[in-house]
Amino acid sequence: MGTFRGMKNSAIYLLQCLLGSTLMLWLGVAQADVAISDAWVRASNPGQSVGAAYLTLRSKEDMTMVYVETERAGNTEIHSMTMQNGIMKMRHLEELAIPANQPVKLAPGSFHLMLFELGRPFKAGEQVKFRLCFKDKAGKIEEKFVSLPVKAAP
Numbered sequence: 001m002g003t004f005r006g007m008k009n010s011a012i013y014l015l016q017c018l019l020g021s022t023l024m025l026w027l028g029v030a031q032a033d034v035a036i037s038d039a040w041v042r043a044s045n046p047g048q049s050v051g052a053a054y055l056t057l058r059s060k061e062d063m064t065m066v067y068v069e070t071e072r073a074g075n076t077e078i079h080s081m082t083m084q085n086g087i088m089k090m091r092h093l094e095e096l097a098i099p100a101n102q103p104v105k106l107a108p109g110s111f112h113l114m115l116f117e118l119g120r121p122f123k124a125g126e127q128v129k130f131r132l133c134f135k136d137k138a139g140k141i142e143e144k145f146v147s148l149p150v151k152a153a154p
């Protein structure tokens with residue numbers, strides 16, 4: 001525990017992240033020291049296949065968010081959003097940097113978590129579990145489990 005295993009293993013850690021949390025527990029992946037606030041999932045309508053979730057991330061050390069999943073969506077991506085000639089453009093990011101002591105805000109009109117292949121709709125008042133994976137400066141993967149409340153868009 002706590003020993004530096006070298007950059008070579010970071011790809012293996014990331015693979016563990018993709019393989020799911022049961023295996024993660026067996027392999028002893030550390031809990032990420034990242035604070036989460038202002039977190040919510042946008043309420044969705046029946047038949048809607050795509051949704052969004054928002055949160056603010058804070059870390060005392062440089063961290064990178066590399067993977068997000070929830071059991072309520074078939075696929076989850078980190079997206080950025082910018083205006084280009086009056087048109088909203090979304091881009092899929094492989095990872096999102098969280099510089100030390102600088103909150104990174106995922107909010108409507110900006111960065112967000114895009115949720116694809118939704119099953120049942122997100123109803124206001126529900127809690128939705130997410131697993132977030134982060135990479136620290138040494139390349140070690142750490143995870144964090146959070147429950148996000150569903151809210152109607154403001």
Ligand SMILES: [Cu+2]
Nearest residue numbers: 079090112114
């Ligand atoms: Cu998006």
